[in-house]
Amino acid sequence: MRPPWRRLGAWLAQERVFRLIPFVAVETIFVLVIIIPFLLTVYISFLKWRANRPFEQAYLSGFENYQQVLTDPGFWAALGRTFYFAGAAVALELVIGFVLAMLVARTVRGRGLYITILLVPMMIVPVVVGYNFTMIYIDSGPLNQLLAPFLEAFGIDPRVRWLSDPIAAQWAVILADVWQWTSLTFLIFLSGFSALPKQLINAARVMGATAWQIFWRVELPLLRPAIVIAVVIRSMEALKIFDPVVLLTAGGPGTSTQSIAFYLWEQVWVFNKFSFGAAASIVLLVIFATLIFFGIYLLVRQSATVARRIGP
Amino acid sequence: MTAVLEASRRQTAAAGARNVRRQRLRVAVRHAILIGWTIVILFPIYWMIATSFKEKHEWVAWPPHWLPHDFTIKNYTQIFVFDVAEKGVAREATEQPFNVWGPLADSLLICIVSALVALLLGTFLAYTISRFNVGGKHFRHAILMIRMVPPIVIAIPLLMYYAIMIPLAAETVLGTRLILFDTRVGVSLIYIATTLPFVIWMMLTFIEEVPYTLEHAARMMGAGRIYTLRRVVLPLVASGMVVTFLFVFILNWAEFLLALTLTHPDVVTLPVLLNKFQSASEGRLFGPQAAIGTIITIPVVILGILIQKHLIKGFSFGTIRK
Numbered sequence A: 001m002r003p004p005w006r007r008l009g010a011w012l013a014q015e016r017v018f019r020l021i022p023f024v025a026v027e028t029i030f031v032l033v034i035i036i037p038f039l040l041t042v043y044i045s046f047l048k049w050r051a052n053r054p055f056e057q058a059y060l061s062g063f064e065n066y067q068q069v070l071t072d073p074g075f076w077a078a079l080g081r082t083f084y085f086a087g088a089a090v091a092l093e094l095v096i097g098f099v100l101a102m103l104v105a106r107t108v109r110g111r112g113l114y115i116t117i118l119l120v121p122m123m124i125v126p127v128v129v130g131y132n133f134t135m136i137y138i139d140s141g142p143l144n145q146l147l148a149p150f151l152e153a154f155g156i157d158p159r160v161r162w163l164s165d166p167i168a169a170q171w172a173v174i175l176a177d178v179w180q181w182t183s184l185t186f187l188i189f190l191s192g193f194s195a196l197p198k199q200l201i202n203a204a205r206v207m208g209a210t211a212w213q214i215f216w217r218v219e220l221p222l223l224r225p226a227i228v229i230a231v232v233i234r235s236m237e238a239l240k241i242f243d244p245v246v247l248l249t250a251g252g253p254g255t256s257t258q259s260i261a262f263y264l265w266e267q268v269w270v271f272n273k274f275s276f277g278a279a280a281s282i283v284l285l286v287i288f289a290t291l292i293f294f295g296i297y298l299l300v301r302q303s304a305t306v307a308r309r310i311g312p
Numbered sequence B: 001m002t003a004v005l006e007a008s009r010r011q012t013a014a015a016g017a018r019n020v021r022r023q024r025l026r027v028a029v030r031h032a033i034l035i036g037w038t039i040v041i042l043f044p045i046y047w048m049i050a051t052s053f054k055e056k057h058e059w060v061a062w063p064p065h066w067l068p069h070d071f072t073i074k075n076y077t078q079i080f081v082f083d084v085a086e087k088g089v090a091r092e093a094t095e096q097p098f099n100v101w102g103p104l105a106d107s108l109l110i111c112i113v114s115a116l117v118a119l120l121l122g123t124f125l126a127y128t129i130s131r132f133n134v135g136g137k138h139f140r141h142a143i144l145m146i147r148m149v150p151p152i153v154i155a156i157p158l159l160m161y162y163a164i165m166i167p168l169a170a171e172t173v174l175g176t177r178l179i180l181f182d183t184r185v186g187v188s189l190i191y192i193a194t195t196l197p198f199v200i201w202m203m204l205t206f207i208e209e210v211p212y213t214l215e216h217a218a219r220m221m222g223a224g225r226i227y228t229l230r231r232v233v234l235p236l237v238a239s240g241m242v243v244t245f246l247f248v249f250i251l252n253w254a255e256f257l258l259a260l261t262l263t264h265p266d267v268v269t270l271p272v273l274l275n276k277f278q279s280a281s282e283g284r285l286f287g288p289q290a291a292i293g294t295i296i297t298i299p300v301v302i303l304g305i306l307i308q309k310h311l312i313k314g315f316s317f318g319t320i321r322k
Helices: A004-011 A022-043 A064-070 A074-108 A111-118 A125-138 A144-151 A164-195 A198-206 A211-222 A226-237 A243-248 A260-270 A276-310 B002-052 B074-079 B086-088 B099-133 B139-148 B151-174 B184-207 B213-219 B225-254 B257-263 B271-275 B286-314
Strands: none
Touching: A022 A164, A022 A276, A022 B099, A022 B151, A064 A260, A064 A276, A074 A226, A074 A260, A074 A276, A074 B002, A111 B002, A111 B225, A111 B286, A125 A144, A125 A276, A125 B225, A125 B271, A125 B286, A144 B225, A164 A226, A164 B002, A198 A211, A198 B257, A211 A226, A243 A260, A243 B271, A260 A276, A260 B213, A260 B257, A276 B139, A276 B151, B002 B151, B002 B286, B074 B286, B086 B151, B099 B184, B099 B271, B139 B184, B151 B184, B151 B257, B184 B213, B184 B225, B184 B271, B213 B225, B225 B286, B257 B271, B271 B286
16 A cells, blocks of 8 residues: 555646646636635625725615716716826827837847837836836926926926826826837837748839838738737736826826726725725726727737738 | 849949938938937936935926936935834934835745746646646636736725635634735735736747657656656746746836735835825925835846846747747
């Protein structure tokens, strides 16, 4: 009779068991840390409960929280604002990232150095980015000094408080995001450009295509996968925007820069509206799940077409 | 074909000097744009480092000082202060000592431990996904979904779970006090869960490059499963594991929302510490904040530059094929 640990070892080493070990371990973590809390949230979203009262005193209140969320103008305004931020930021990031990648792909001298520097923002902690841009936007910051000659010509005090103006503050948040995440779109497009088949482009050139034609008819269609990936990944990330908002404006002035993440955070951690927050996060999850599913679908379809076009 | 090539070559020669000049202009414009963007990127970082060496009256001086006039390392000595005894002494708001050692240790511990655990589990899972197709065809995409869920949606449930449900369950089932809220274990757990998708995706690209025949040969010659994994597969993906570890470490290092919401007041990570001095009531401590920001940024940027080449590969998401 073998000792039990040897028998356990032998049992685990069987192929049908062995291959499931990591799967079970990872799924256990997901269940413990994500699924159970999620189910708990569903339950709490049906309660009437604020954190200033003990949990035991909470009582079921049906769909009241959901009704509150769906009729809350603040929630929808924050959601719309988030889409506005994400749309503006991602559009700018795509255009700038694409142009930079195209320029770097055609550069020979200093190429490595450019790539190194252009990728730096990605590695900087978002909170620090928020802080850095605060320093630049403040009324006695370098931005105002650069603008001072123009502003003084019109008789305006150059010490503009950018972050106190709703629209300027919104654009401050967007520009901070663009500063940081253009590096990611640049990276994606750069790997796209370096994967372009050279023979195809040379063939087009030999056949008399102009640079313009080569770009629109050959390079751009081949770069479509990279563009889809950049759009999907950046949009998903941009909709989560939170850190720069907290550091730059703390949602202000008024509510003009509250993203949806910031809005929910404030409702739960500042106003202690737990059951409201639970219901709102379920609503948000449903909205995002639709988008995520669509995004993953796009990615999967894209990788399938790439595989078909280039072959196994 | 040769005729066409010949024709185009003749054409180029005819265009001659004009083309060369135009080419040079094009290169110059290209470099000008790239250098412009480089300045845009480097300026905020430079400004932070410059501020971290400025005296208090220079932080928001008008016109701003592009170089610190009174160069000082006071901001650094202030955050690395050791004298706990002096803490009780009332000081001016901008002179308050705030220790960066605790948060630094918390951040390092949480990030390293959770990155290691995620790396081990994720590599193992990526291996079985790649070799045995565990979880089915769409499992890897399902995993990616978890990463795309906004953290605020996870944070609200986790707060209630950590702060209420686990203590309640532990009390009734085990009869002991078990608290995850505001503990390093609690934060590490959620970091492991949120970074696992990245580990699995990155390790999949590395593991799929290891030829299956190699393992097969080892197995045929009688090597055990664990032995094959350890002596054949692991050495081949070791560099990939280092890259993945550093990448996940950087992700955790930068994480703010979950750390902010799941800890207070004991565990403080560096981003949370930076945010603490944002409150208007204390007066914005721009200098020490800049010093903290510099300390958070520099090591990560160096790590990032080290793994940059691999990141380019990891982020291609299948657009580059061998």
